[in-house]
Amino acid sequence: xxxxxxxxxxxxxxxRVDIAEYDRSGELLTPPEREARGALLVAAFxxxxxxxxxxxxxxxxxxxxxxxxxxxxxMADLIDPRTAERLISxxxxxxxxxxxxxxxxxxxxxxxxxxxxxEESLTDDELDDxxxxxxxxxxxxxxxG
Numbered sequence: 001x002x003x004x005x006x007x008x009x010x011x012x013x014x015x016r017v018d019i020a021e022y023d024r025s026g027e028l029l030t031p032p033e034r035e036a037r038g039a040l041l042v043a044a045f046x047x048x049x050x051x052x053x054x055x056x057x058x059x060x061x062x063x064x065x066x067x068x069x070x071x072x073x074x075m076a077d078l079i080d081p082r083t084a085e086r087l088i089s090x091x092x093x094x095x096x097x098x099x100x101x102x103x104x105x106x107x108x109x110x111x112x113x114x115x116x117x118x119e120e121s122l123t124d125d126e127l128d129d130x131x132x133x134x135x136x137x138x139x140x141x142x143x144x145g
Contacts, residue, residue: 003138007036008131011044014110015117015127036138038106043138045109047130048116049091061088068115075111084108 006029013021029037053061065084069076083104090097097105122130 001036001039001138002032003036003040003135004033007033007040008135010037011040011134012127012131014041015044015114015131017114017118039141040134040138041113042105042109043141044117044131044134045087045113046091047134047137048113049088052116052120053088053092056092058085058089061085061092064088064115064119065112068111079108079111080104084112088112 006025010022010025010029013019013025026034026037053064062081062085065079065081065088068084069079069081083100086095086100087097087105087108089095117127117130120126
């Protein structure tokens with residue numbers, strides 16, 4: 001899997017909540033690049049979960065998910081609390097979520113990742129470092145080859 005600059009830039013736009021740029025950049029990505037962006041998003045979710053909740057207790061994860069779900073009715077409908085809590089906990093502790101469907105994972109990783117990054121209020125340099133760390137992890141994933 002090839003992680004181009006365009007792939008990284010598209011995820012950067014998503015994490016900066018620049019939805020217009022994210023949509024625009026997504027339209028320009030080739031199908032393999034869109035697949036790479038998905039793999040990078042999952043890797044970024046793992047990195048963010050480890051940094052944010054690696055030493056946290058279950059109550060901190062529950063509180064985070066509750067805050068996210070309380071933001072809007074749409075978010076409350078989109079995010080299943082048990083699924084979100086399990087995904088974060090598993091990513092932070094290298095646990096398994098094999099019993100959660102690919103669809104459910106896909107609908108949760110993006111909003112959870114965006115919320116973690118937004119709450120951290122990363123500077124541009126910090127976001128660059130975060131994306132670099134996520135890219136290294138993504139390159140090591142079995143699907144990334």
